[in-house]
Amino acid sequence: MKLDSFIYATVLAASAAADAMVGTNIGGWMVLEPWITPTFFYRFLSKKHSEGVGMDCWTVCEALGPEEGNAMMRAHWDAWVTEDHIKQLAERDVEIVRLPIGDWSITPYGPYIGCMDGAAEKIDWFLDTAAKYGLKVLLDVHAVKDSQNGFDNSGKASDLVWTDENHFKHWSIENASWLGHFNAQEYRYDSINQENIDWSIQVVSDMMARWGNHPAVYAFEPVNEPWWASDFPALKGFYRRARNVVREANPDLVFVFHDAFTPRADTWNDLFEDDDMGNVAMDTHAYMAWWEHKNDIPMYCDDYRKVLTTDDILNVKYPVWVGEWALATDVCAMWLGGFNDSNTSYQFDCNWVDCPYTYLPEPFKFDMDREAAMLGPIGESDRSAIRYGKCPIDSTWFTSSNVQTLAECTREVFDEHYGAQFMWNFRNELEVKWSYLEAYNIGWLNFGKSRQFLN
Numbered sequence: 309m310k311l312d313s314f315i316y317a318t319v320l321a322a323s324a325a326a327d328a329m330v331g332t333n334i335g336g337w338m339v340l341e342p343w344i345t346p347t348f349f350y351r352f353l354s355k356k357h358s359e360g361v362g363m364d365c366w367t368v369c370e371a372l373g374p375e376e377g378n379a380m381m382r383a384h385w386d387a388w389v390t391e392d393h394i395k396q397l398a399e400r401d402v403e404i405v406r407l408p409i410g411d412w413s414i415t416p417y418g419p420y421i422g423c424m425d426g427a428a429e430k431i432d433w434f435l436d437t438a439a440k441y442g443l444k445v446l447l448d449v450h451a452v453k454d455s456q457n458g459f460d461n462s463g464k465a466s467d468l469v470w471t472d473e474n475h476f477k478h479w480s481i482e483n484a485s486w487l488g489h490f491n492a493q494e495y496r497y498d499s500i501n502q503e504n505i506d507w508s509i510q511v512v513s514d515m516m517a518r519w520g521n522h523p524a525v526y527a528f529e530p531v532n533e534p535w536w537a538s539d540f541p542a543l544k545g546f547y548r549r550a551r552n553v554v555r556e557a558n559p560d561l562v563f564v565f566h567d568a569f570t571p572r573a574d575t576w577n578d579l580f581e582d583d584d585m586g587n588v589a590m591d592t593h594a595y596m597a598w599w600e601h602k603n604d605i606p607m608y609c610d611d612y613r614k615v616l617t618t619d620d621i622l623n624v625k626y627p628v629w630v631g632e633w634a635l636a637t638d639v640c641a642m643w644l645g646g647f648n649d650s651n652t653s654y655q656f657d658c659n660w661v662d663c664p665y666t667y668l669p670e671p672f673k674f675d676m677d678r679e680a681a682m683l684g685p686i687g688e689s690d691r692s693a694i695r696y697g698k699c700p701i702d703s704t705w706f707t708s709s710n711v712q713t714l715a716e717c718t719r720e721v722f723d724e725h726y727g728a729q730f731m732w733n734f735r736n737e738l739e740v741k742w743s744y745l746e747a748y749n750i751g752w753l754n755f756g757k758s759r760q761f762l763n
Contacts, residue, residue: 328722331404331446331730332397332744333632334434337389338409338427339450340365341461343643344736346699347666348384351674352647353683353694356473361685363647365410365451366419366464374422381423383672385430391437393745397734398441400748404526405443406631406730407434408450410463411511414518417453428518435524444526446564446730447519448631449511453504454485457535460646462486474685479651484535487542497539505546512550516557527562528554529591529631536569543568544579551580551588559587564629566591573623582625589727590624591631592616597639601655605710608637609717616721627727633718634732635711635741635752642692642699642738649687656703663699664737701738708750711741715752 336344360371412420451463458466530550640658645651678697
């Protein structure tokens with residue numbers, strides 16, 4: 309029996325009546341991203357292509373090999389997320405964390421074999437520690453075989469081409485091969501890779517067997533950010549199969565599907581039948597950083613509200629979660645477009661600061677030549693390349709007070725219309741506007757509190 313429009317309205321009103329769950333992401337931990345932990349990648353600066361250059365999980369494991377790669381990954385896992393970080397999140401209003409993991413975590417393949425040994429056990433530790441501090445966890449399969457979007461955050465930047473020993477290109481080549489063979493000329497998939505889809509379903513099954521009934525696991529997302537050019541019938545078929553696996557393992561888990569950058573009711577309301585949509589949420593990601601330059605914070609607030617309250621989104625019949633957002637209003641963050649690359653013009657003049665020294669222990673305390681005019685290898689843009697030991701960070705166009713206003717107005721939108729919101733990220737080596745812990749300590753996210761954590 310179909311739910312009528314009155315029941316839909318009642319459901320939506322009830323979901324909007326409660327404040328959105330406060331969350332953040334544990335990014336850059338299990339799935340590497342150079343802009344989050346740039347010092348991890350210092351060892352690859354000034355390297356030539358033939359010497360091995362790590363830019364993402366896949367190429368790090370290729371360049372270092374299974375033994376050295378695994379030693380460095382284990383050091384990174386231990387240092388980037390500690391029990392104290394999890395405790396701090398619990399003390400700073402976080403109710404739920406989104407944990408991005410790779411599909412190789414349980415059954416590695418390719419260069420991940422050996423290199424990612426111990427990943428599953430470290431995820432065990434994280435879930436146990438989250439439970440200790442009362443945090444819910446959304447397990448997010450952030451990276452899948454052959455890449456769902458072509459970005460480095462999928463584990464592998466697809467179709468990266470070296471033009472010579474010191475230069476490469478990536479952003480001008482659009483491709484993502486997880487779902488099948490993409491025809492760039494016709495901008496569509498001309499064949500579907502059922503083997504990859506079946507592999508991902510098995511990954512869901514294996515993860516459910518290991519973590520589906522862990523007391524900390526509250527929700528599960530089978531793939532992060534499949535790109536806008538995805539084959540939607542194939543993607544929907546995958547979502548339906550994945551949800552069946554999750555439901556059979558633990559019917560109480562919330563099944564979260566990403567909107568493939570298409571947050572529209574007419575795209576997604578047919579994913580599940582009206583009388584079979586329990587424990588389902590749609591994940592949408594909303595960033596201001598890539599927007600055009602705007603002159604003041606109220607313009608960002610007004611436009612953010614418009615973006616997140618369109619009829620297309622509000623008419624989605626499932627609760628909607630904002631799985632990623634940030635306080636950044638520019639793309640100045642070093643390597644935001646990938647290792648030594650940039651894919652977007654800056655909206656503001658960036659600040660340049662002393663590059664950080666690494667969080668990693670010996671023997672992985674690598675640094676770079678801080679006297680060099682520029683450090684390669686270089687992608688299609690050198691805007692974010694390190695110069696004389698200086699790294700670009702977000703501009704100071706807006707004052708701290710303005711950023712506080714921005715945080716408050718975004719929070720109002722979340723609380724009015726969304727079931728959960730997860731700031732990206734829980735920490736960052738350089739960027740305060742991309743770090744929940746630092747933003748909270750400064751007071752930007754510490755709404756109505758005593759500011760007891762201010763530095």
